[in-house]
Amino acid sequence: MRVLIIVFSPAGSTLKIAKQLEERLIAANNQVQLLNVTANSSMFKDGKFRETLEEKVEAHDLICIGSPVYEKHIEWYVKKIFKNLPKPDSKWGALAIPFVTYGGVSSGIALAEAVKMLKKSGRTPIAAMKIEASHIVSKKLTVRVNEGMPGIEALPFVSELADRISEAETNHGQVKDFSKQLNYQNFKEKTVCGIMKESLLHKYKYPAFTVVADKCVKCGKCVEVCPVQRIGTENEVPKMAGKDKMCIHCFSCTGVCPTEAITFEKGEEDWSEIDRILKLVSAEGSLFNSMETPRSAVYPIR
Ligand SMILES: Cc1cc2nc3c(=O)[nH]c(=O)nc-3n(C[C@H](O)[C@H](O)[C@H](O)COP(=O)(O)O)c2cc1C
Structure with a gap:
């Protein structure tokens, strides 16, 4: 074959x-x-x-x-x-x-x-x-x-x-x-998923990709690594680019940034809420719910 x-x-x-x-x-x-x-x-x-x-x-x-x-x-x-x-x-x-x-x-x-x-x-x-x-x-x-x-x-x-x-x-x-x-998912779950498209969640649920310009050393590593090639530059400082500008929140960019210049617009507050929910539904490192x-x-x- x-x-x-x-x-x-x-x-x-x-x-x-x-x-x-x-x-x-x-x-x-x-x-x-x-x-x-x-x-x-x-x-x-x-x-x-x-x-x-x-x-x-x-x-x-x-x-x-x-x-x-x-x-x-x-x-x-x-x-x-x-x-x-x-x-x-x-x-x-x-x-x-x-x-x-x-x-x-x-x-x-x-x-x-x-x-x-x-x-x-x-x-x-x-x-x-x-x-x-x-x-x-x-x-x-x-x-x-x-x-x-x-x-x-x-x-x-x-x-x-x-x-x-x-x-x-x-x-x-x-x-x-x-x-x-x-x-196997039930009717309610399928309906919610039908409405809550991944693209909508990236736009409204997850904090947006932001770069702290003072910290950025313009190395271009985040631009290169972005799996959907959505990071461009303005005056060599990275910013979301492309027609749909859609970040998929995979954190490949934060992983390669040498100066922790990449953050997410609405700050840590948003992550603490997602963190709180995940903590509630997880035990011993797996999602028990x-x-x-x-x-x-x-x-x-x-
Ligand atoms: C934005 C986002 C949404 C995700 N949604 C789900 C989900 O609904 N259910 C799930 O089990 N895992 C979810 N995951 C986890 C990924 O499916 C999982 O980490 C996957 O193995 C990543 O594949 P990769 O390492 O090839 O990128 C999500 C991850 C991201 C970044």
Whole structure:
């Protein structure tokens, strides 16, 4: 099987899983292309999603697309990748598998929407996978959720997915619809998620990206690292740029800033409220109020 793995991974967890999958697939004699699109400037800065895919992607039978779960959805920019996939043909395979990493709360809507988008692109989703990982928002908080994950505990799931891929036939016939297994969320949760789009939350819930100009040493590291290439400069001082100006609050920029010049507009108050909520719903480093079970899985569950 010729497998293409496309991955977007601001904090590295989804990439880690993609690499584990690549390794297992190669060991089982599959041919693999791993395409990490994180911070790809032609895609995210110039908006050339389709062109970049056309240029970078090699012929394959099956496509795996990996994304983090953001606000219970497939990350907003990754949806653009799904929407820009060319229809299957002699280069673009007809089989597909989405996978996500997430902090342990509500991956169902995200995986179900990935399956739906893949079907819409003319592909047949033959499986899906979710892997519990560290919750990157907790990097900003006093509670560390799932610190150190994913690690070796993810390997059995990745190996199972690699087995299923290796066993799959390129001319897959009828595939059992497993969408219902994925989307276990109740009506209320689905409705709230339908309204509370990730983009709205970035705009209204999370504090905005701000730079303290006096502290900034104009090194450009934040501009380079931004996974969605939304940081530009004005007089060499970083500021949000691009038509939609949307920061995805992954904190890659704060991680590389040598002088802690990047802050968030409304100050620490906002984070303390998010911190308070996460503290309430977490224990021993995991989110105990999550109804999600199992936390990691390969679908359809057999
Ligand atoms: C803005 C934002 C929203 C998130 N929303 C969710 C969520 O709804 N549920 C969840 O379990 N994890 C959520 N997470 C955590 C990420 O899904 C998790 O850390 C993921 O593994 C990150 O993938 P990456 O390391 O490949 O970037 C969120 C993270 C961010 C930054």
